[in-house]
Structures are given as structure tokens and as C-alpha cells.
Amino acid sequence: MNIVILAAGQGKRMHSDLPKVLHQLAGRPLLAHVLQTASVLQCETTCVVYGHGGEQVKAATSQSGISWARQELQRGTGHAVLQAIPCLAEHLPTLILYGDVPLIRTETLLRLVAAAGDGMGILTVKLDDPTGYGRIVREADAITRIVEEKDASVAERALKEINTGVMLVPTMQLKSWLLRLTNDNSQGEYYLTDIVAMAVAEGVRIADVQPADSWEILGVNSRADLARLERLYQTQISESLLEKGVTLSDPARLDVRGRLICGRDCVIDVNCIFEGEVVLGNRVRVGANSVLRNVQIESGTCIEPFCHIEEARIGENCRVGPYARLRPGTYLAEEVHVGNFVEVKASKIGRGTKANHLSYVGDSDVGQNVNIGAGTITCNYDGASKHRTVIEDDVFIGSNTQLIAPIRIGKGATIGAGSTITADTPEYKLTLSRSRQVTIPDWSRPLKKKN
Numbered sequence: 034m035n036i037v038i039l040a041a042g043q044g045k046r047m048h049s050d051l052p053k054v055l056h057q058l059a060g061r062p063l064l065a066h067v068l069q070t071a072s073v074l075q076c077e078t079t080c081v082v083y084g085h086g087g088e089q090v091k092a093a094t095s096q097s098g099i100s101w102a103r104q105e106l107q108r109g110t111g112h113a114v115l116q117a118i119p120c121l122a123e124h125l126p127t128l129i130l131y132g133d134v135p136l137i138r139t140e141t142l143l144r145l146v147a148a149a150g151d152g153m154g155i156l157t158v159k160l161d162d163p164t165g166y167g168r169i170v171r172e173a174d175a176i177t178r179i180v181e182e183k184d185a186s187v188a189e190r191a192l193k194e195i196n197t198g199v200m201l202v203p204t205m206q207l208k209s210w211l212l213r214l215t216n217d218n219s220q221g222e223y224y225l226t227d228i229v230a231m232a233v234a235e236g237v238r239i240a241d242v243q244p245a246d247s248w249e250i251l252g253v254n255s256r257a258d259l260a261r262l263e264r265l266y267q268t269q270i271s272e273s274l275l276e277k278g279v280t281l282s283d284p285a286r287l288d289v290r291g292r293l294i295c296g297r298d299c300v301i302d303v304n305c306i307f308e309g310e311v312v313l314g315n316r317v318r319v320g321a322n323s324v325l326r327n328v329q330i331e332s333g334t335c336i337e338p339f340c341h342i343e344e345a346r347i348g349e350n351c352r353v354g355p356y357a358r359l360r361p362g363t364y365l366a367e368e369v370h371v372g373n374f375v376e377v378k379a380s381k382i383g384r385g386t387k388a389n390h391l392s393y394v395g396d397s398d399v400g401q402n403v404n405i406g407a408g409t410i411t412c413n414y415d416g417a418s419k420h421r422t423v424i425e426d427d428v429f430i431g432s433n434t435q436l437i438a439p440i441r442i443g444k445g446a447t448i449g450a451g452s453t454i455t456a457d458t459p460e461y462k463l464t465l466s467r468s469r470q471v472t473i474p475d476w477s478r479p480l481k482k483k484n
């Protein structure tokens with residue numbers, strides 16, 4: 034099969050410098066959703082018809098093996114498909130999709146392909162309010178043509194069955210039909226929809242299929258449409274998570290921009306955002322207002338509210354947050370506690386270690402059962418390069434300590450509070466760097482002069 038994706042539309046009503054198909058739904062461009070759906074179907078060629086901001090659209094598309102056809106001026110959907118003809122394998126049917134209709138299900142398209150056989154297939158839907166859409170005209174139940182709203186008679190406008198725009202067409206005929214289109218209509222455009230009457234005249238069988246849900250065919254023309262489709266998309270995800278046994282405190286207050294995989298009995302509180310690929314083990318709890326991007330969390334771990342976690346792996350039975358930030362390259366072993374206002378970056382933290390308050394741990398290897406006191410900072414950056422800090426097992430770091438990397442704190446060492454540690458410290462010893470406390474006996478506080 035060939036797939037043609039129409040994406041030349043300017044999207045004036047978006048009021049944006051970004052081409053419409055690059056606006057994001059669930060963290061990915063609209064076009065990426067359509068390409069993803071297309072990629073699941075077995076197709077020989079995928080051709081995107083682009084126009085406005087074409088270079089930007091190409092640059093933003095990571096999928097490989099796509100051919101691109103430029104439509105210089107937007108002279109209608111028929112003209113748009115004509116631009117793709119040189120890319121298509123003639124002996125295979127062509128499926129036409131829109132780059133701004135992102136929610137269409139692969140399963141719906143497969144049904145359309147099956148129903149069409151070697152004839153033509155049209156995806157239609159009945160709408161209570163069909164305003165704006167092309168209407169499906171039938172005679173004795175068989176589709177005879179499609180009429181655009183602007184060209185329709187009063188009686189035709191009353192028809193509720195509409196053209197979704199998705200069609201499967203035999204490619205040889207498609208080419209000859211497109212070449213015969215005229216723009217003799219109210220919009221002066223070459224309508225793809227006019228090929229339906231041509232197919233009927235040539236005795237080509239026309240099948241019609243309906244999507245399981247009518248929202249599948251909704252397109253994006255405005256920011257309001259985009260917001261509505263985002264909610265529809267997120268609702269699908271919430272429902273599927275609930276079905277798989279995840280507890281969502283409020284299914285309407287969850288955003289998944291990528292893939293979220295959950296084990297058994299996970300609980301996700303309100304306003305959490307999951308980006309990229311997030312994998313939660315069993316009984317993981319994610320507190321309110323947390324953002325997780327490309328994270329793997331093992332069973333029994335609790336993320337308290339307001340955490341920001343990116344490119345991190347968290348072991349079993351850890352406790353993170355509230356208000357913790359785990360940056361890329363963070364690896365927490367089991368039973369680690371990372372508390373409020375603690376930032377960790379590119380660091381391994383061993384089993385049972387605790388950094389409960391107000392610390393920065395960067396470029397560090399921290400052993401097991403270490404206690405990192407409040408206000409501990411690994412000073413990993415000298416203004417030019419980053420250096421590593423090694424803290425061995427069973428170390429106790431007193432509060433408000435700076436560890437100037439590169440540095441190694443030996444096993445079982447204790448660092449006195451308020452220290453600035455600049456050299457490696459021995460195992461099992463107390464090390465501190467702190468000026469001695471003095472009290473000045475005959476000192477008195479200066480007094481303000483009274484006038």
C-alpha cells in the first residue's frame with residue numbers, strides 16, 4: 034500500500050509561525066502521530082505533501098524512509114494528492130490521510146483497507162452537526178458522490194453522513210481521475226472528493242467504513258481544536274491505565290506525553306506529567322504535581338509530591354521528595370531516601386543512603402548507608418571541568434558541608450558539620466575543617482547615641 038499524508042495546509046487559524054502539522058499533541062507533532070499510525074500499516078511508500086514551512090516540517094520529522102512532495106500553491110486536496118503521484122507504486126492502492134487528523138486508529142484504517150479490497154474505500158461518519166464537512170450522497174444506499182458544503186443544495190446540506198477525508202483508492206485510476214479534475218466549483222479548488230463520482234461512473238466498487246469513535250476523524254484547525262484533541266487523547270490513555278489496574282486520583286488530571294507502563298497497584302495522584310518512556314514497577318506511588326521524563330522506578334518506591342525526575346533509575350522501596358529534583362544520570366539503589374530540595378545529577382547512590390534535606394549531589398558515587406546531612410554540597414565544577422566525588426559506605430557527612438571534587442571520603446568516615454573538605458579523608462575517622470569557636474570576654478555591643 035501507498036500512504037499519502039496531506040500536510041500543505043497553512044493553518045491560518047492557529048495564528049502561529051509554526052506550520053500547523055508541527056503543533057504538538059501529547060508532546061509530539063501532529064504529523065508524527067499520523068506517521069506513527071501509518072508506520073504500523075504495512076506500506077511500501079509514505080509520501081507527505083508539504084507546503085508552508087516545508088523545510089521546518091522535514092527537519093522536525095525523525096522517521097526515515099518518507100518521500101516528500103511539495104505543493105507550491107494550495108489549490109485543493111485533489112491538486113495536493115496529484116503532487117504525490119510520482120512517489121507512488123502504481124500497482125498498490127493508495128491510502129490518503131490528513132496530517133492534521135492525529136487521532137485516527139490504525140485498527141480503523143485496517144478495516145477500511147479490508148473493506149475496499151481492490152475497489153475504493155471511504156471512511157464516513159454520521160454527525161448530528163455536519164457543518165463544514167463534505168456530505169456523502171447516496172442513491173439506493175450506494176455512495177454516488179461527495180458534495181462539498183459550499184456547493185451543496187439545501188437538501189444535500191441536511192445530510193448527516195460526512196466525508197472524513199480518509200480514502201483508499203486504486204492508484205492507477207487515482208492518477209487518471211486526478212488529471213481530469215476541474216476547479217469549476219464555488220471555491221475554485223481541485224477537489225479530491227470529485228473522484229468519487231468518476232469512480233462510480235467507471236463502475237468501481239465503493240465501500241464505506243465508520244470509525245469506532247467519531248472523534249477519531251477530528252482535525253485541528255485552531256488552538257481550541259488542539260486543546261480539545263489533547264484532552265480526548267489523554268482520556269484514552271487514562272481509561273486504558275484504569276483498565277489495567279492503575280489508580281488515578283483524577284483521570285482528568287493526568288498527562289502522558291509518550292509511554293507510561295505500570296506494574297500492579299500503582300497510584301498516581303493529580304497533575305502528574307509523564308514524558309518519554311516511563312516504567313513503574315509494582316505499588317509505585319507518584320505524588321501530586323510530579324513531572325517524570327524517561328524514568329524507570331522499581332517496585333514499592335514512593336515519589337512524594339512536586340518532584341522533577343529526568344533520565345533516572347530508581348530502585349525498590351525508595352522515597353523521593355517532596356520537592357526533589359533528579360537529573361539525568363541519577364541512579365538510586367534500593368531504599369534510598371532523597372528528600373526536599375535535594376538535587377542529584379549523574380550520580381549513583383547506594384542502598385539505604387539518605388539525603389533528606391537541601392543538598393546537591395553531582396557527579397558522585399555514593400556508597401551504602403551513607404547519611405548526607407542538610408546543606409551538603411558536592412562542589413563538582415571548578416569553572417572549567419567537572420570532577421567526581423566518591424563517598425564510600427557508612428559515611429556520615431555533617432550538615433552544611435562542602436566537598437571539593439575530585440575527592441574521596443573513606444569508608445565509615447565522619448565529616449564534621451560546617452566543613453569545607455578539600456582533600457581525601459581517611460576511613461573511620463572524624464575529619465572536620467572549621468575555625469575554632471572563640472568567645473571574646475570583655476566585648477560589649479556598641480550602643481546608639483541618644484539625642
Ligand code: UD1
Nearest residue numbers: 039040041042107108109110113131166167196197198224
Ligand atoms: C476536506 C474535504 C471534505 C471533508 C473534510 C474533512 C475536499 C475537497 N474536501 O475539506 O469533503 O469533509 O476535508 O475534514 O477534499 N490540503 C493540502 N493542500 C491543499 C488543500 C488541503 O495539503 O491544497 C490538506 C490540508 O492541509 C488538510 C487536508 O488537506 O490536512 C484537508 O484540507 P482542508 O482545507 O481542511 O479540507 P476541507 O475543505 O475542510
Ligand code: CA
Nearest residue numbers: 165252253254
Ligand atoms: Ca478541514
